[in-house]
Every structure is written in C-alpha cells, then in structure tokens.
Amino acid sequence: MTTPVTTTGQTPATDDGAAQDRTAQDRTAQGRTAQDRAARGKAAPRKVPTRRMSFEESLAQVPKHFATDGNIILSHLAAALSSLFPDGEEFFVRSVRRLRDQVTDPELKRQVAGFIGQEAVHGREHRAFNDRLAELGYPTKLYERITNRTLTWRERIMSPRSNLAATAALEHFTATLAELVLSNQQVRDLFGDPAVRDLFVWHALEESEHKAVAFDVYKAVGGSERTRVLTMNVMRFGFVAGLVLQVVASVLTDRDAYDPRRLWRDWRAVRRSPLLSKQLWLALRDYNRPDFHPDDRDTTALVAHWRDELFGEHGSLNDKLATSAA
Ligand SMILES: [Fe+2]
Ligand SMILES: [Fe+2]
Numbered sequence: 001m002t003t004p005v006t007t008t009g010q011t012p013a014t015d016d017g018a019a020q021d022r023t024a025q026d027r028t029a030q031g032r033t034a035q036d037r038a039a040r041g042k043a044a045p046r047k048v049p050t051r052r053m054s055f056e057e058s059l060a061q062v063p064k065h066f067a068t069d070g071n072i073i074l075s076h077l078a079a080a081l082s083s084l085f086p087d088g089e090e091f092f093v094r095s096v097r098r099l100r101d102q103v104t105d106p107e108l109k110r111q112v113a114g115f116i117g118q119e120a121v122h123g124r125e126h127r128a129f130n131d132r133l134a135e136l137g138y139p140t141k142l143y144e145r146i147t148n149r150t151l152t153w154r155e156r157i158m159s160p161r162s163n164l165a166a167t168a169a170l171e172h173f174t175a176t177l178a179e180l181v182l183s184n185q186q187v188r189d190l191f192g193d194p195a196v197r198d199l200f201v202w203h204a205l206e207e208s209e210h211k212a213v214a215f216d217v218y219k220a221v222g223g224s225e226r227t228r229v230l231t232m233n234v235m236r237f238g239f240v241a242g243l244v245l246q247v248v249a250s251v252l253t254d255r256d257a258y259d260p261r262r263l264w265r266d267w268r269a270v271r272r273s274p275l276l277s278k279q280l281w282l283a284l285r286d287y288n289r290p291d292f293h294p295d296d297r298d299t300t301a302l303v304a305h306w307r308d309e310l311f312g313e314h315g316s317l318n319d320k321l322a323t324s325a326a
Contacts, residue, residue: 034212034295041220042105044295048114048210051311052322053121053202056128058195064136065256066193071266072257074190076250077275078200079133080243083143085126085203088170089119091151095167096214098160102221108213115213118206129199139253143246161223165231168214168223172232172287173239175211175294178204179283180274182302187274202317205306212294225290232287 034044067074093116100112130140155163181187181204191197218228251257270276286292310317 034216035291035293038212038216038219038293041103041108043108043111043212043216043220045107046111046209046212048111048118048213050114050117050121051202051206053125053317053320054322055125055195055199055202055320058320059129059132059199062129062132062136062193062195066191066196068190068192069266069269071190071192071269072254072263073247073251073266073270074192074273076138076254077243077247077270078191078196079130079138079140080143080246080250082126082129082133083138083140083246084147084243086123086130087144087148087151089123089126091155091163092167092171092214093119094155095160095163096217099164099217099221103217105220108216108220111210111213112217115210118210122203122206125199126203129196137253139250143250161218161221162227162231164214164218164221165223165227166235168218168228169232169235169287170239171207171211171214172294173235173284174207175297176280176283178207178211179297179299179302180280182208182299182306184274190273190275198317198320201306202310202320205303205310208299208303208306211299215294229288236284 037044065072065075067078096112096115100109103109103112127144130138130144133140154166158166181200188197188201191200251263257263274280286296309315311321
C-alpha cells in the first residue's frame with residue numbers, strides 16, 4: 001500500500017517516525033479559512049456520511065491476544081480504548097445535541113446530523129467488540145459502566161457548554177490518533193487480527209471525516225478560548241493517566257501476563273512503537289494554540305485515500321456495509 005500524503009504535501013502525522021511539527025507555520029490555508037468561518041459560526045463544507053456497518057460476525061472469532069505477535073499490553077490497550085468508546089461517544093452525541101438548536105449555519109447543521117449518525121454506529125460496533133472481549137475475560141463491561149457513570153456525573157455538575165468543550169477536546173484526541181492510524185502502516189499492523197484492524201481503521205476514517213464538527217459547534221455557540229484550553233489541559237493529563245491505569249488494571253487480570261519475560265518483550269515493543277512518541281504528545285498539545293482549528297492539519301487527501309480504499313469500487317469493507325446515507 002502506498003503512503004498517502006495530504007493535499008498540501010505534508011508528511012502525515014508521525015509517518016515512519018518523521019517529526020510531526022505542529023507549529024504555527026504548519027497551518028494550512030484550509031485551516032486559516034476554517035478558523036475564520038468558525039468564528040462566524042459557520043463550518044467548512046465536508047462530507048460526514050453515516051455508514052451502517054456490521055463487524056459483529058468477523059469479531060466473533062477474535063482470539064484473546066489479538067494484537068501483533070500476541071502482544072498482551074497492546075491487546076489490553078486496544079480493549080481499554082474500545083471499552084471507552086460506546087459510552088464516551090454517547091456523551092459526545094448528547095453534548096452536541098443539547099446545544100445544536102443554537103446552530104444556524106445549514107452546512108454545520110447537516111454535519112451535526114452526520115456526526116451523530118457516525119458516533120452512534122461507532123458505539124454500537126465497539127459494544128459488539130467489547131462483548132467479544134468480555135467473553136475472552138477482558139474487564140470491558142466493568143470499564144463501560146465506569147465510563148458511563150463518570151460522564152453522567154460530569155453532565156450533572158458541569159454546564160452544557162463545558163461538556164461540549166470536553167467533547168471538542170476528546171475529539172482532538174480521536175482525530176490525532178485517527179491520523180496516526182491512517183497514515184502509518186506500522187501502527188495499523190499493531191492491531192494484529194484483521195477484524196480488529198478493520199474496525200479501528202473504519203473508525204479512524206470517520207473520526208477524521210468529522211474531526212471539526214464538535215469544535216465548530218463549540219465556536220458557533222460562543223464557547224470561549226479560555227474554557228476550551230483549560231478543559232484540554234485537564235483532559236490531556238486526566239485521560240492519559242486514566243488510560244494507563246485502566247490498561248495496568250486490565251493486564252493484571254490476565255494470567256498470561258504473569259510471565260515476566262513475555263511481559264518485558266511486549267513492553268519493549270510498545271515502547272518502540274509510534275504510540276509513545278513525543279510527536280504524538282506534541283500533536284495533542286497543539287490544541288492549546290490560541291488560533292487552533294482542527295483543519296490546520298489538512299487530512300483531505302488522507303481521508304479521500306481511505307474512503308476509496310475501504311468504500312470505493314473495490315473497497316475492502318463494502319461487505320460490512322449495510323446501507324450508506326450521505
Ligand atoms: Fe467515534
Ligand atoms: Fe468522534
């Protein structure tokens with residue numbers, strides 16, 4: 001498979017270890033226009049199609065340590081992420097829905113409908129994956145419950161605008177990880193089992209397609225820069241620390257992890273992977289830049305490449321597609 005490049009010729013995020021320089025110079029013309037539009041409550045045109053997918057059948061055969069080389073830590077990391085998605089994405093949908101009446105731009109309204117549709121299908125498919133993982137002994141159902149309770153509690157004590165700020169921040173996480181997955185073959189290989197890789201690659205494509213929607217709604221309803229950056233500061237440390245704890249606790253439930261040599265080998269593979277690169281951390285931190293917009297990172301060509309790869313005439317996931325609505 002050829003390495004896709006962005007329309008501006010940028011090297012995709014952390015591709016083959018290349019530095020991901022997200023400085024002000026990195027801003028694209030597309031990003032600058034999108035920032036101006038967002039300030040006026042408008043969104044750049046983009047396609048956010050709701051694709052009805054079904055991965056359940058292929059996920060039914062996933063083995064316990066599905067990640068590359070049977071890596072225990074990577075398997076538990078993917079399982080931990082997957083167990084956050086269903087309830088996390090329902091929270092994203094509720095946050096956007098609660099304020100969508102204040103959106104006046106017809107283009108942004110249309111994108112909100114697409115965003116809600118995409119996140120709903122992600123939640124459903126990841127729940128199916130989590131069911132399979134629970135059968136294999138992963139604590140995914142417990143993590144789903146904890147995520148649900150934490151976010152429901154947050155909604156009760158924080159304002160709708162603050163919850164939308166949290167959604168926009170977490171959408172930057174998913175968009176950054178999505179770009180890494182779509183642009184880096186080495187990262188895609190880490191998923192190991194083809195059914196798991198397909199699930200995450202499809203999810204990554206759609207996260208890239210709708211990466212600016214929650215952000216643009218936040219801007220359209222008058223969300224402040226101060227709350228946006230403050231929320232990200234809390235999220236960046238809280239989310240990463242929470243995820244590390246979650247993975248450690250999950251690994252501790254796994255008997256196969258009580259083999260120090262195997263665990264050390266698996267940890268070394270994780271440490272050498274692009275998942276722990278400084279570039280990824282810098283990419284997350286870029287959100288704090290005063291005039292940041294998700295479109296600063298031009299992923300148009302990357303998205304076009306993967307739409308064709310997955311859903312084009314000979315798309316590899318056409319067989320998992322029930323229906324598609326623009
Ligand atoms: Fe999603
Ligand atoms: Fe999303």
